Amino acid sequence: MAEPDLTPETKVSEVAAHYPAVLRTLEALGIDYCCGGNRTLAEASQSAGMPVERVVAVLKAAITQAAGTPESEGRWVHAPLDELMQHIVQTHHVYTRAELPRLQEMLALVNQVHGEKYGDLLMPLQEKFLLLKEELEAHLRKEEEVIFPAIAALLAGRTNGSIAQGIEELESEHDGAGDLLKAMRQITDDYQVPEGVCATYEALYRGLQELEADLHRHIHLENNVLFPRALELRRAA
Numbered sequence: 001m002a003e004p005d006l007t008p009e010t011k012v013s014e015v016a017a018h019y020p021a022v023l024r025t026l027e028a029l030g031i032d033y034c035c036g037g038n039r040t041l042a043e044a045s046q047s048a049g050m051p052v053e054r055v056v057a058v059l060k061a062a063i064t065q066a067a068g069t070p071e072s073e074g075r076w077v078h079a080p081l082d083e084l085m086q087h088i089v090q091t092h093h094v095y096t097r098a099e100l101p102r103l104q105e106m107l108a109l110v111n112q113v114h115g116e117k118y119g120d121l122l123m124p125l126q127e128k129f130l131l132l133k134e135e136l137e138a139h140l141r142k143e144e145e146v147i148f149p150a151i152a153a154l155l156a157g158r159t160n161g162s163i164a165q166g167i168e169e170l171e172s173e174h175d176g177a178g179d180l181l182k183a184m185r186q187i188t189d190d191y192q193v194p195e196g197v198c199a200t201y202e203a204l205y206r207g208l209q210e211l212e213a214d215l216h217r218h219i220h221l222e223n224n225v226l227f228p229r230a231l232e233l234r235r236a237a
Contacts, residue, residue: 004063008052012044013037013224015059017077023217025062029055034219035178076225081155081233084226085148092218093140099211100133106204114197125187129208132180136215139173142166143222151230163234167227174219181212 006015016023016033026033030048041059045052076084107129111122147170150163185191191205 004060006041006056006060006063008042008045008056009040010056011037012039012041015041016220017224019059019063020076022059022062023220025059027213027216029058031055032178034216034223035175037220037224076221081151081226081229084221085151088218088221088226089144089148092214092221093144095214096136096140096211096218099207099214100136103129103204103207103211104133106200106207110198110201110204114194114201118194118197121187125184128180128184128187132177132184135173135177135180139170139177142173143170151226151233154230154233159234164231167231171223171227174223177215178219181215184208185212 004019012026012031012033016026016037023033029050031044036044036047039047041055042052045055048055076087107122107126111119111126115122147163147166150166153159154163188205188208191209193202193205
């Protein structure tokens with residue numbers, strides 16, 4: 001394949017949308033591709049404390065290496081929007097709704113068992129998690145009951161004047177969720193499990209990291225793929 005056409009001025013969102021096989025590479029580089037997708041690679045590299053030339057070279061190598069794998073096809077960039085919305089609901093919404101109460105119970109148990117020794121860590125973690133849970137539950141309802149039906153109406157040829165405002169609100173909520181995830185990671189020192197704790201404590205940290213990873217992909221699909229395509233459809237209408 002031809003070498004990927006990446007430059008320091010390429011937006012992170014474009015890399016994430018067209019080359020989804022390198023999402024893990026972006027994460028390893030410390031580059032936010034969901035809430036921070038509107039930045040250029042130069043801006044993102046500066047925030048991550050790395051030369052942009054190195055970041056571009058690493059991404060080009062990762063894209064070339066991933067060529068031919070199903071994930072590298074970037075199918076959601078061109079897939080029908082109704083199919084993409086169905087994927088988001090059935091994959092990410094279902095997962096999030098199942099994980100939030102499970103992790104809440106685990107966090108309460110870990111706090112009960114280890115709160116005396118690690119309360120200074122666990123109490124603020126629990127506070128941030130419960131806030132995240134509350135915001136996500138309302139957010140998912142808004143997507144399913146308001147924004148996704150509005151996009152479906154656009155697909156059917158019916159205009160909706162408020163969809164741009166609704167999408168802007170969702171993107172702002174994505175930023176809020178991203179800030180809470182960063183705060184939780186900071187509180188836990190990048191989810192470093194303390195020595196001598198129980199298996200539930202370890203499972204809690206593993207579950208929180210998996211939730212974070214899934215939310216990153218969820219937000220990426222909306223901010224970088226679904227919402228821009230829906231707004232373009234709205235302008236064309």
